[in-house]
Amino acid sequence: MNYKFSIISTLIIFNCVASDIPEYEAKYNFESEEISITGIRQFKRNQNDYEIRFDASNLIASMMFSSKFNIDNDMVLPKTYDIKIRPKFLKRDQSVIFNQQENFIQSNGQKPWQTNITESESIFDPLNVQIMIRIYINSGFERFNLNILDMEEGGFKKYNFEVKNSETCVVNNIEYECKILERSREGTQRIVKYYLAKELDYMFVKIIDTSPDRTNKLELKEILSFG
Numbered sequence: 011m012n013y014k015f016s017i018i019s020t021l022i023i024f025n026c027v028a029s030d031i032p033e034y035e036a037k038y039n040f041e042s043e044e045i046s047i048t049g050i051r052q053f054k055r056n057q058n059d060y061e062i063r064f065d066a067s068n069l070i071a072s073m074m075f076s077s078k079f080n081i082d083n084d085m086v087l088p089k090t091y092d093i094k095i096r097p098k099f100l101k102r103d104q105s106v107i108f109n110q111q112e113n114f115i116q117s118n119g120q121k122p123w124q125t126n127i128t129e130s131e132s133i134f135d136p137l138n139v140q141i142m143i144r145i146y147i148n149s150g151f152e153r154f155n156l157n158i159l160d161m162e163e164g165g166f167k168k169y170n171f172e173v174k175n176s177e178t179c180v181v182n183n184i185e186y187e188c189k190i191l192e193r194s195r196e197g198t199q200r201i202v203k204y205y206l207a208k209e210l211d212y213m214f215v216k217i218i219d220t221s222p223d224r225t226n227k228l229e230l231k232e233i234l235s236f237g
Contacts (some may be wrong), residue, residue: 030211031055031144032053033053034052034213034235034236036050036232037049037050038050038051040066044097045071047067049066050064050065050234051063051064052064058082059078060079061078062077062137063076070097071095072094073093073096074095076092077135086138087108088135090107091105092104092105092106102121103119104117105118105119106135113127115127117161124164125164125166133158136158139158140214142156143156147173147191152172156169168195169193171192173189174190174192179205179215181231181232186208187207189205190203190205191206198221200221203216203218205217213230215229217229
């Protein structure tokens, strides 16, 4: 498995209805041992069609992640997930289609595969799973499980999520009350911490991905628009 790619995919998406989820545009910085890059992340909707998108570039790299989906009865229904990465050490093109009618997921590009799914399985991509997290947190859940797509091999991996505590987060000199949510999976030492701001409907202000040999971070730098 390409572990570096898995980390970037993860970092780079309450009793509510779809219309209550605020759109936003914000500047985020991604930092790892190999690269530090700042880009624009957007969450936008057109009626019941939603997209989370992250675009970033600098002199040595460019990245694009896009997740398109619907929301029905507080459940994310994935449609497509696309990535294009151009740093020399991580060049990657991949396009994933969720065929809900035929019950399969298909990946094209540098990692081709096809996975059959059942109607009872809810599988999320690395971006739209963040919307499901916000739905659960807003509903008051302290612990829950979610299935996240395995971008390398197809299928999915089941992750455990648990709220650990709260702390004050400061973004651009503004303080927010953040819930700290931890993601883990049995049999691994990798821990992902999500910092979710209550005042921003639990929008992500920081994600820290830690394993025994590395730490990577995605951090909000500036909100350009919200709601």
